[in-house]
Structures are given as C-alpha cells and as structure tokens.
Amino acid sequence: MTSETSMDRQAVYDDYERARRTFHRLLDTASKDDLARPTRGTKWTNEQLLWHMLFGYMVVRALLILVRVFGRLPRSTSKVFARVLNAATVPFDLVNHAGPCGAVKVYGPRRTAAAFDRVTGSLERRLAGESEDDLTRGMHYPVRWDPFFQDYMTLADIYRYPTQHFDFHRRQLTLGSGNTVG
Template sequence: MGHKTSEQQPVDRAAIAAELERARSVLHELLDGASAADLARRSSGTRWTNEQLLFHMVFGYMVVRRLLLLIRMFSQLPEGASRRFAHVLDAATPVFDEVNYRGSALAAVVYNRHRMGRHFDRVIASLQRSLARQTDADLQRNMSFPVRWDPFFTETMTVEQVFRYPGKHFDFHRQQLTLN
C-alpha cells in the first residue's frame, strides 16, 4: 500500500513552480497576440481551431488536479488496483479520444479567448498552492497510467511527474498552433 518509489530523489519544487508560471505567461502572450481570425483558424495536425487547441492546452493543467486526487486514492490501495484501472482506461481509448476532442471544442465556447486567461490564472494558482502543500513523500506517490491516452503518460507516474506533465503537453500542442 502507499506506493512510493524506492529511490526518493530531492524534488526541485522551484523548477516546477517556475514551469507552471512560464505556461501561464506564455498562454497570456498567445491570447494577447492573437486576432479573432487567428483563433478561428485551424491548427496544424488537429481537428481543433487555434482557440479550441488553446483551451485543450489549458485543460491539460485542469486535469492535473483530478490526477492528484486519483494518485492519493490509488496509492492507498494494493498496487494492482491502479494497474487494472489503467488497463480499463486504455481499453476505452477510442471513446476517450472522441470525448477529449468534443469536450475541448465545446468548452472553448465557454472558456473562450475572453475567459480562458483568467481561468488559467486560477488553475495555475491552485496548482501552485497544491505543490506547496505536498511533502517529499507525497511527491513520490505513484500509480499506473493509461499510456494510450497521452504520449506524455508513462506506465507509472509519481505526483512529481504529474506536476511536470502538463508543461510537456502544453509545449507539444503549442507547436501545432497556426497563430501569426
């Protein structure tokens, strides 16, 4: 129970906090520099418009809060529980992909260019507070993840890795934006 990695490395909390702040700053730069036409344009390599993709990038941070709750829960259960859960989620990947696409497309209507930045500020502030509350032992808790859901998920991820995940996701999708 209480899955922890055997080798506990010191966690650079300042680097994680700086990465969260970097993403917040970059999102505001992207939103501030984009015209309505830029945001309505299709992104590269996705079915989303730039505005929808920007929301999807924000959503990557929003999901971290839920992942932290799941790790806390599954780290209290026998190790096989999270592995079985991850396998079930992997089997549901086609459904997840469609919900992920449609959910981001629809959510961008609510969290559009006018609301997205303020919402992201609140999400980042929440993650910063959560990071500050984590003990070193908490940051080493882990669980199995559905590796087919995201190229940045690994079979087992620690809380520290989950805090670092959305920055990779953000930077990957930033390359697909077609903003001027």
C-alpha cells in the same frame, strides 16, 4: 519520468509561470481570424487547442486525487484501472476532441486566460503543501490516452505533466502569420 530524488519544486513553479506568460501572450496577440485558423496536426482550431492546453492543467487536479487514492493501494489495483481506461481509449478520444469544441463557445479567450491563472495558481499552492513522501506516491496510467503518460507516474511526475503537454501542443498552433508563436 519517475524520479527517486527530491523534486525541484522551484523548477515546476518556473515552468508554470513561463506557460502562463506564454498563454497570455498567445491569447493577447491573436486576432479572431488567428483563433479560427486550423492547427498543425490536430482537428482543432487555434482557440480550441489553446483551451485543450488549459485543460491539461485542469485535469491534473483530478489526477492528484487518483494518485492519493491509488498510491495507498497495492500497485496491481492501479494497473487494472489503467488497463480498463486503456480499453476505453476510443470513447475517451471522442470526448477529448469534442470538449474543446464546446468549451470555447462558453469560455472565450478572456475567461480562458483567467481560468489558466486560477488553475496554475491552485496547482502551485497544492504543490507547496505536498510532503516529500506524498510526491513519491504513484500509480499506473493509461498510456494510450496521452503521449506523456508513462506506465507508472508519481505525484511529482503529475505536477510536471501539464507543462510538457502545453509545450507539445504549443508547437501545433498556427497563430500570427501562420507560424507557431513561442
């Protein structure tokens, strides 16, 4: 995922906008029964998986802070940090699964859609202010936590991550007549 060349910011903005439109369409066209239906390949309902897809964008805000800190330290520091997090994969998986189960009770579809808009808008504004040097800073990641985490990722990679996560999970939804929408 890491790229040594200049980042195409417009491509990231376009991906965020495509995800935002898709997310709204999915929520706007889903019935209560659709949202309560199990997904393909997860233990979540469609509503819970949609919230998890939003969370992929939310977590980037924390990852941006980590990259800023670890990106200024020796690479070995983030490598040790990633190993510790990889060792904690089982508790992470439990929390990762339980989070959307509780979150949908608090958020609901309307608040989830509004949160998606706020988070992607915030990431777009942050990306607009990043220097080229900042976008090349990186750190090691716990590759056992997510299939899109690479051993070493730059800030530019982190800005691209949530839409990859979104697109992957979108294929697991069973909205409408039981088919994946999108």
